[in-house]
Amino acid sequence: MKSNLETKQIKSLYVHIPYCEHICFYCDFVKVIKPKKAESIDQYLDLLAAELQNYGSRLDELESIYIGGGTPSCLDIKQSTRLCEMLSQYVKKTGFEFTIELNPESITKEKLELYQKYHINRLSIGVQTFSNPLLKKIGRVHDNTQAIEMYLLARSLGFKNISLDLMYNLFDQTSADIAVDLQMIEKLCPDHISWYSLIMKESSVWGKRKLNLPGNDELFDDLVNTGLEKLGYQRYEISNYARANKQSVHNLSYWNNSLFAGVGVGASGFEYLDGQYYLTSNKGNVLNYKKEFEKLSTADYYFQILMMGLRLVDGIDLTQTDNKKMFDFYEAKITEQVKLGFLEISAKRLRCTKRGFNIMNEILITFL
Ligand SMILES: C[S@@+](CC[C@H](N)C(=O)[O-])C[C@H]1O[C@@H](n2cnc3c(N)ncnc32)[C@H](O)[C@@H]1O
Ligand code: SF4
Incomplete structure (x- = not known):
């Protein structure tokens, strides 16, 4: 039966694949060790298909x-094919951005093809660092040679939009x-870089061991920002940098407050x-999850x-x-932050000043 609810169109779709072949010490994302039985993954793909179907038009x-x-x-080739078939029906327009996250150790030529x-026209490769000792220390199972080889393989096959994920403020990491x-x-010239400062998450392996962060955040933040700027990368979001207008269309849709759907366990969305x-x-487990809805008041929105x-x-x-x-709605509070030098209005845009950008959480608290 067709719903008579008033709807607005969703601009982007996030699909969560919760399987990992190993667990990195810092990570608290929704994930489980990849099950040995292929049927279990097939069942998960069935759930994704049903969830997508529910969204309809x-x-x-x-x-x-x-x-x-x-x-x-x-995912193996059969499972990857099913996932791709399921999603490629939505790829209609030229300029459509279709990204997949890859770990160097599980990339193959066959999968890339x-x-x-x-x-799929955009790859996001989880490199984290090019230091082999550090990779070991943070619980990664790939090494720098694999990361470089897989990046070059993807380029040789013609991928023109590749992003690398890196992290800083890792234990023992130096300038x-x-x-x-x-x-x-x-040397590699990726089109886009997400370079995150390590966050100690309570439910990660390290968080459970109650490790404290080394606290070199600001020093590294500066090295990363100035270093990338010199290489021609434009910082466009706190942790994201792009060359030649290769900003992530998908992530921009989150930050510009467009509607997005999240499918799969742990995925979130913003809907109307x-x-x-x-x-x-x-919310729930890999093979038993349910979509929960939290209504946003005007103030929340x-x-x-x-x-x-x-x-x-x-x-x-x-x-x-x-x-x-x-x-x-916020005019008085915004004016106060502008006077303090943390926010500015320029060319009909409201943004953080350089000083404000570094203390964004403190600024946001004043709006609550
Ligand atoms: C959750 S992973 C998923 C992609 C892929 N499995 C990988 O490991 O690259 C996405 C990215 O989040 C970042 N990340 C995960 N946990 C983090 C943490 N505790 N602090 C900062 N960044 C983190 C890493 O850079 C990682 O590449
Ligand atoms: S960071 Fe490690 S544990 Fe987390 S999703 Fe990526 S591979 Fe899995």
């Missing part, structure tokens, strides 16, 4: 898909290690149903626009209707 105007994990590249066949990472970036905005969250948009270096476009309403 609300996914007709997608502009991007992101397959993340977990480790999407650990399969991704290409199904229009010299960051310099080596920057040299490798210069019956005149209301909702945050969605798929405006806070979300602010919180997501201030992550962008260019900030929030105040010519857009809802953004302007958010501005009017």
